[in-house]
Amino acid sequence: MTRRAVVSGGGTGIGRAVTERLAGDGDxxxxxxxxDAVLKATAEEINSAVGAERVTTATADLTDPREVRELVEHIAASGGIDVLVNNAGGNPARASNDLTALAEAYTEAFRLNVITAVLLTEALIPHLIRPGGRIVSVSSIAALRGNGPYGAAKAALHGWAMGLAQQLAPEGVTVNIVAPGFVPATEFWSERLTPQLQAERIAQIPLGRAGTPREVAAGIAHLASPEAGWTTGQILQINGGTLLGRG
Ligand SMILES: NC(=O)c1ccc[n+]([C@@H]2O[C@H](COP(=O)([O-])OP(=O)(O)OC[C@H]3O[C@@H](n4cnc5c(N)ncnc54)[C@H](OP(=O)(O)O)[C@@H]3O)[C@@H](O)[C@H]2O)c1
Known part of the structure; x- marks a missing residue:
């Protein structure tokens, strides 16, 4: 049976790879x-690759409650949702000792990484299929080893997701986190990745190379699958062993 999924940030990077995977599986x-233009181009390319109109687009700034309300009304008008992937996010903040700049950096990191996921999820919860609904949110290795406002915001997603997992378990809905490590082939890195930074990052990875959006998407697809019905409240690290360190 065809499932219906919503992927935030599905136009680029990891979200795009998740969309390719789910659409390829028939969702x-x-x-x-x-x-809008980025979303439409991605949808066209994936639909042409799978030979069916499986990917549709909806434009919204997920930090804005009014836009999220309108988005979810639009999505729910066509039926229930099986899978929600909260992938939108990023690291816009720069470190600073100035308190005003620091307050802005933390606020922006939380808006981009936490508020986006919380608003979309809360608005979609009434429309999730029960039992069988799946929520997967994309955090980061930064949540586990720290990285200023970005790491703090991604760590906040973990606490939020654990509470949600408990809340929705009696209804047969699972809630999990995927925490990727270094995945350079996305817009996340496009403006700041130097060859030196890339080499430093790879030097920290026991498996000796960067990850790909497709490898992260494979983990997300598993947690989003019907087979993962007994897995909830988990944090799946996909990082080439980075947190272990090199032996
Ligand atoms: N790449 C890595 O190394 C890495 C590592 C760990 C975790 N992550 C996490 O993985 C997720 C995906 O990132 P990525 O690496 O694939 O980078 P990306 O290509 O920059 O993807 C981020 C996506 O989120 C969307 N987005 C951002 N803010 C939004 C908002 N307010 N409302 C709606 N959509 C919004 C962006 O689209 P628009 O700009 O069009 O809105 C974009 O498609 C992020 O949560 C990131 O923090 C990435």
Whole structure:
């Protein structure tokens, strides 16, 4: 049976790879982001690759409650949702000792990484299929080893997801986190990755190379699958062993 999925940030990077994977498996996927042209181009390319109109687009800034309300009304008008992937996020903040700049950096990191996921999830919860609904949120290795406002915001997703997992378990809905390590082939890194930074990052990875969006998408697809019905409240690290360190 065709499942319906919503992937935030599905136009680029890891979200795009998740969309390719789910659409390739036969799911119908709504991708959400702020840039309509990016979403439409991705949908067209994936639909042409799978030979069916499985990917549709919806534009919204997920930090804005009004836009999220309208988005979910639009999505729910076509039926229930089986899978929600909260993938939208990023690291816009720069470290600073100035308190005003620091307050802005933390606020922005939480808006981009926490508020986006919380608003979309809370609005979609009434429309999730029960039992069988799946919520997967994309955190980061930064949540586990620290990295200023970005790491703090991603760590907040973990606490939120654990509470949600408990709340929704009696209804047969699972809630999990995927925490990727270094995945350079996305817009996340496009403006700041130097060859030196890339080499430093790879030097920390026991498996000796960067990850790919597709490898992260495979973990997300598993947690989103019907087979993962007894897995909830988990944090799946996909990072080439980075947290272990090199032996
Ligand atoms: N790449 C890595 O190394 C890495 C590592 C660990 C975790 N992550 C996490 O993985 C997730 C995906 O990132 P990525 O690496 O694939 O980078 P990306 O290509 O920059 O993807 C981020 C996506 O989120 C969307 N987005 C951002 N803010 C939004 C908002 N307010 N409303 C709606 N959509 C929004 C963006 O689209 P628009 O700009 O069009 O809105 C974009 O498609 C993020 O949560 C990131 O923190 C990445």
């Amino acid at each position: 119908s996927v709504v991708i959400v982001g702020r840039r």
